Amino acid sequence: MDREKEKDFVHVPVNNPGGPSRPSHHSGATLAELAEVAGAALGPALAAQGDLRITGVSLDSRTIHPGDLYLALPGSRSHGATFANAAVAAGALAIMTDESGRSLLGDSVPVPVLALSDVRAVAGPVAARVYGTTGTGDSGHRLELFGLTGTNGKTTTTYFLNSLLRALGHSTGLIGTIEILAGEEAIPSKLTTPESTDVHALLALMAEKDLSAASMEVSSHALAFGRVDGVVFDVAGFTNLTQDHLDLHGGMEGYFDTKAALFTPAHARHAVITVDDDWGRRMAEGASVPAVTLSTDPLAATGSAQWQVREVQREGVGSRFTLNGPAGAVLNVHTGLPGGFNVSNAALALLMVTTHLLGTGTGTGTGSSTDSASGAGTTSGPGSGVGPGIQMLTVLTRLQEALDRFDPFTVEVPGRMQLIGTAPVAVVDFAHNPDALARALDAVRPSAPDGRLIAVFGATGERDASKRPIMGAVVAQGADVVIITDDDPHDEDPAAIRAGVLAGAREADRDGALGRVIEECDQRATAILRAVELARAQDVILVAGRGHEVYQEVKGVNIALDDRVELRKALASRGFPLTGASKIESPTDD
Ligand SMILES: CC(=O)N[C@H]1[C@@H](OP(=O)(O)OP(=O)(O)OC[C@H]2O[C@@H](n3ccc(=O)[nH]c3=O)[C@H](O)[C@@H]2O)O[C@H](CO)[C@@H](O)[C@@H]1O[C@H](C)C(=O)N[C@@H](C)C(=O)N[C@H](CCC(=O)O)C(=O)O
Numbered sequence: 409m410d411r412e413k414e415k416d417f418v419h420v421p422v423n424n425p426g427g428p429s430r431p432s433h434h435s436g437a438t439l440a441e442l443a444e445v446a447g448a449a450l451g452p453a454l455a456a457q458g459d460l461r462i463t464g465v466s467l468d469s470r471t472i473h474p475g476d477l478y479l480a481l482p483g484s485r486s487h488g489a490t491f492a493n494a495a496v497a498a499g500a501l502a503i504m505t506d507e508s509g510r511s512l513l514g515d516s517v518p519v520p521v522l523a524l525s526d527v528r529a530v531a532g533p534v535a536a537r538v539y540g541t542t543g544t545g546d547s548g549h550r551l552e553l554f555g556l557t558g559t560n561g562k563t564t565t566t567y568f569l570n571s572l573l574r575a576l577g578h579s580t581g582l583i584g585t586i587e588i589l590a591g592e593e594a595i596p597s598k599l600t601t602p603e604s605t606d607v608h609a610l611l612a613l614m615a616e617k618d619l620s621a622a623s624m625e626v627s628s629h630a631l632a633f634g635r636v637d638g639v640v641f642d643v644a645g646f647t648n649l650t651q652d653h654l655d656l657h658g659g660m661e662g663y664f665d666t667k668a669a670l671f672t673p674a675h676a677r678h679a680v681i682t683v684d685d686d687w688g689r690r691m692a693e694g695a696s697v698p699a700v701t702l703s704t705d706p707l708a709a710t711g712s713a714q715w716q717v718r719e720v721q722r723e724g725v726g727s728r729f730t731l732n733g734p735a736g737a738v739l740n741v742h743t744g745l746p747g748g749f750n751v752s753n754a755a756l757a758l759l760m761v762t763t764h765l766l767g768t769g770t771g772t773g774t775g776s777s778t779d780s781a782s783g784a785g786t787t788s789g790p791g792s793g794v795g796p797g798i799q800m801l802t803v804l805t806r807l808q809e810a811l812d813r814f815d816p817f818t819v820e821v822p823g824r825m826q827l828i829g830t831a832p833v834a835v836v837d838f839a840h841n842p843d844a845l846a847r848a849l850d851a852v853r854p855s856a857p858d859g860r861l862i863a864v865f866g867a868t869g870e871r872d873a874s875k876r877p878i879m880g881a882v883v884a885q886g887a888d889v890v891i892i893t894d895d896d897p898h899d900e901d902p903a904a905i906r907a908g909v910l911a912g913a914r915e916a917d918r919d920g921a922l923g924r925v926i927e928e929c930d931q932r933a934t935a936i937l938r939a940v941e942l943a944r945a946q947d948v949i950l951v952a953g954r955g956h957e958v959y960q961e962v963k964g965v966n967i968a969l970d971d972r973v974e975l976r977k978a979l980a981s982r983g984f985p986l987t988g989a990s991k992i993e994s995p996t997d998d
């Protein structure tokens with residue numbers, strides 16, 4: 409790196425802690441009430457403290473607020489009890505922990521300590537009680553809740569849901585990988601699904617802000633670690649299941665079983681399940697809540713799905729299609745985002761809202777559900793007082809109007825197929841594994857006969873090294889110009905990572921078999937500039953792998969780097985046309 413460039417870099421510690429926002433007006437609960445929720449006895453020694461009023465809860469000492477309960481959990485690196493004094497210093501009024509935590513604490517803390525067998529198992533219900541999020545909050549206000557799970561597409565589909573709900577007049581919240589939105593307030597996100605203590609605080613904050621609906625990503629980690637305990641979604645959606653996180657789940661069956669927990673009465677009133685493959689079909693068959701099925705692949709055998717995507721046509725970089733349902737129901741849908749997978753994501757978001765509107769009869773009501781809810785061929789909602797066909801028609805008309813008027817699926821999802829330039833088409837995407845790269849390349853293939861596809865990407869350090877040559881080969885097969893650069897090297901030597909990727913690309917293009925231009929460039933910003941230098945108006949540039957990320961992690965230091973900002977700067981420097989930058993979070997200096 410040259411010295412001139414180095415001074416622009418911002419150095420901040422990795423894993424900078426900080427908790428999400430809390431509601432400011434809620435009554436909390438007494439220690440006795442929380443002990444009851446947790447199934448713990450206060451005992452004679454603590455009986456006098458039963459009236460202690462607890463106004464918040466956290467399982468991280470670094471996010472404790474005065475008046476909180478601290479949940480001291482065992483972890484992979486340390487036991488939370490180790491941080492009890494820090495929690496008390498920050499204002500914790502009481503601690504719940506397990507027996508080993510109590511042993512670690514001894515008599516060292518000056519606040520009541522309750523010991524349970526499994527603190528994580530009660531964290532969700534305890535937080536729900538503290539923040540009043542069990543069904544109806546303190547204010548009697550209730551959010552309509554949509555939850556998304558699946559290997560790919562969660563983030564995009566929650567943004568689509570958020571956009572459609574706003575088009576229907578809702579004030580909305582969103583919880584996911586990129587950011588947390590509570591109405592107009594944007595809150596940084598550390599996890600795809602926050603810990604249950606934060607989830608309930610956020611839902612209470614959203615209710616306090618009078619929001620009427622929220623969409624949320626539910627990762628498999630979230631289900632495995634009880635992060636959505638005490639949360640029941642009005643509609644839970646399933647995108648797909650492909651290989652991922654097998655280190656946590658032990659295999660695909662374990663991964664599937666974990667995801668399946670979302671489609672039970674503990675977490676959902678209705679389900680909408682994409683059944684494009686066997687995993688989806690199994691998920692729908694096993695769901696123990698009313699489940700609506702969706703087929704999004706018009707070329708596959710779609711006969712049994714209740715709702716089906718048909719007539720997909722490419723329009724510009726996006727697509728137009730119809731969503732066809734029971735009793736001749738049809739919605740005409742458009743998404744301006746590239747790729748067949750965004751047709752799937754848009755169809756799922758739309759069907760989740762359709763299901764909710766049909767299931768509750770009004771779409772603004774109580775979230776009550778029946779087996780006759782949408783899509784199973786029956787079109788009436790409980791207590792709607794109108795005939796089946798009429799209710800379906802009313803809902804479809806309302807939805808079609810919102811689709812036509814607001815085009816809600818043409819929304820910028822930060823770092824997901826995000827269009828930065830138009831000629832050349834220049835896209836930033838989060839694809840960071842072989843499958844996603846292949847799909848992303850396919851999605852942005854140039855339409856001009858002489859258009860070339862220029863790809864900039866790299867592989868992450870300290871992660872599955874075997875996928876590096878595969879990623880190189882996939883990109884060499886799918887792109888005309890391959891520029892291999894760095895992703896997050898972490899503690900690994902970046903040159904060795906690039907060499908792994910390069911070997912796969914060169915092998916795929918051995919003796920020039922594919923006629924590719926293959927280049928290596930160590931600085932990512934320079935690699936992006938190089939792609940733009942090579943591009944002509946009819947070409948497409950895909951910068952893949954980092955999406956919305958604004959820091960590159962090198963040896964424990966986060967270095968400011970945003971692909972969208974770099975691409976934008978590079979395009980501007982060559983006089984190429986840009987799209988608006990409304991959703992680019994990092995400040996641009998152009
Ligand atoms: C591997 C994993 O899941 N780790 C989780 C685990 O951390 P740990 O067992 O390592 O905790 P630890 O450092 O030993 O600390 C033990 C306890 O002390 C607490 N503590 C620790 C330090 C301190 O100063 N004060 C304090 O109170 C911790 O909050 C913890 O409860 O317990 C923590 C809190 O209970 C979690 O936040 C943490 O998630 C980490 C941050 C994480 O990155 N998880 C990832 C893998 C994850 O959940 N990813 C999914 C999405 C995956 C995807 O789809 O790509 C997600 O939903 O984001």
Ligand SMILES: Nc1ncnc2c1ncn2[C@@H]1O[C@H](COP(=O)(O)OP(=O)(O)OP(=O)(O)O)[C@@H](O)[C@H]1O
Binds near residue numbers: 838
């Ligand atoms: N329905 C889908 N099926 C397959 N791939 C998809 C789908 N939607 C998006 N993708 C691809 O996967 C990448 C990640 O998409 P998205 O962030 O929406 O999914 P996610 O489930 O939230 O993933 P992550 O948890 O890694 O953020 C996108 O950049 C795109 O390349």
